[in-house]
Amino acid sequence: xxxxxxxxxxxxxxxxxxxxxxxxxxxxxxxxxxxxxxxxxxxxxxxxxxxxxxxxxxxxxxxxxxxxxxxxxxxxxxxxxxxxxxxxxxxxxxxxxxxxxxxxxxxxxxxxxxxxxxxxxxxxxxxxxxxxxxxxxxxxxxxxxxxxxxxxxxxxxxxxxxxxxxxxxxxxxxxxxxxxxxxxxxxxxxxxxxxxxxxxxxxxxxxxxxxxx
Numbered sequence: 001x002x003x004x005x006x007x008x009x010x011x012x013x014x015x016x017x018x019x020x021x022x023x024x025x026x027x028x029x030x031x032x033x034x035x036x037x038x039x040x041x042x043x044x045x046x047x048x049x050x051x052x053x054x055x056x057x058x059x060x061x062x063x064x065x066x067x068x069x070x071x072x073x074x075x076x077x078x079x080x081x082x083x084x085x086x087x088x089x090x091x092x093x094x095x096x097x098x099x100x101x102x103x104x105x106x107x108x109x110x111x112x113x114x115x116x117x118x119x120x121x122x123x124x125x126x127x128x129x130x131x132x133x134x135x136x137x138x139x140x141x142x143x144x145x146x147x148x149x150x151x152x153x154x155x156x157x158x159x160x161x162x163x164x165x166x167x168x169x170x171x172x173x174x175x176x177x178x179x180x181x182x183x184x185x186x187x188x189x190x191x192x193x194x195x196x197x198x199x200x201x202x203x204x205x206x207x208x209x210x211x212x213x
Contacts, residue, residue, distance in 0.1 A: 030173070033172060033182055033186070034138075034167070034168070034169030034170060034171075034172035034178070034182055035169045035170065036141060037137075037138050037139075037140070037141045037142075037169060037182065037185050037186075038137045038138060038140060038141070038162055038167070038169045039140035039141050039143075039144050039160050039162060040137060040140065040160065040161050040162040041159050041160050041161060042159075043065055043068070043070050043132060043159065043161060044070070044130075044132070044159050045069070045070055045071070046070060046071045046128075046130035046131050046132050046157075046159065047071060047072070047073065047123075047126075047128035047129060047130050047131060048071050048072075048073040048074065048075050048104070048123065048126070048128050048130075048131045048132075049062045049065055049066060049070070049071045049073070049074050049075065049131065049132045049133075049134060050075045050077065050115075050119050050123075050131050050132070050133045050134065051074060051075065051076050051077065051089065051134045051135075052077050052078075052109075052112065052115045052133070052134065052135040052139070052143065053076075053077055053078035053079070053081035053083070053089060053109065053115075054078075054081065054135070054136075054139075055135065055136040055139065055163070055165060056083070056084065056165070057136070057163045057164060057165060058083070058089075058134055058135055058136060058163045059076075059083045059084065059089050059092045059093055059096070060084070060092070060096065060163070061134050061161070061162075061163035061164075062074055062093075062132075062134045062163075063093060063096040063097070063098055065132060065134070065161070066098055066102070067097070070132060071131070071132060072102060073102050073103070073104060073126075073128075074093055074098060074102060074103050074104070075104045075105070075106075075119050075122055075123070075131070076089045076090060076093065076103060076104070076105045076106075077105075077106055077109045077114075077115040077118060077119050078106070078107060078108070078109040078110075078114075078115070079105040079106070079107055080107050089105075090103060090105060104122055104126070106118045106119065106122060110197075111197040112135075112139075112142060112143060112146050112188075112192075112197070113146050113150070113192070113197045114197070115143075115146075115147075116146050116147045116149075116150035116151065117150055120150060120151060120154060120156075123154070123156055124154070124156075128156065129155060129156055129157065130156060130157040130158070130159075131156060131157075131158055131159070132158075132159045132160075132161055133147055133158055133159070133160050133161070134161055134162075134163055135162065135163065136162060136163055136165040136167070137162030137163060137164060137165050137167055137169075138162075138165055138167040138169070138181050138182075138185060139162070139185065140160050140161075140162040141185070141189075142185060142188060142189050142192065143160065144160050145189070145192070146192065147160075167181055
């Protein structure tokens with residue numbers, strides 16, 4: 001076999017490797033996209049449990065942690081938002097047996113960034129140095145990204161625990177509910193990186209989601 005033929009075969013094999021590697025990379029990104037969104041760390045004893053508004057089951061998960069003795073206080077962010085058949089977040093926590101004296105609240109948050117920025121002064125005011133942050137499981141990667149940034153120099157240690165939402169991170173592409181959540185979360189993460197948040201971010205998200213329909 002001539003040197004030219006050998007060289008040509010090696011060149012063809014190398015050309016084939018690139019699209020195969022790209023396909024493998026794309027497959028891994030798609031396969032792991034849902035798993036990346038979910039964060040749930042082992043619970044630790046802390047000063048307070050911060051609960052974010054916006055999803056069913058979040059208050060209930062926080063109450064479970066409270067009753068298990070992981071913290072003596074709940075901090076409810078945007079507490080007036082509906083949370084269950086019992087009513088808003090505060091009413092839900094009270095109905096679940098948490099005493100009013102163990103609940104701290106704020107009612108101005110319009111975004112995940114606001115959840116972090118508006119709970120930080122509450123934590124500092126009460127001398128708290130640690131907290132568990134609770135939100136829906138699929139929301140936790142973005143929550144961690146934002147809270148780590150806002151709380152960075154506060155000296156407050158945070159633990160992140162997701163509440164079950166029915167989201168399937170292993171097969172997120174298999175149904176409209178999980179696909180919509182996955183696309184939304186990644187679009188919001190990109191938006192947050194560019195400074196979009198709150199109502200402005202939601203408008204941009206609606207435009208982005210329209211591209212996939």
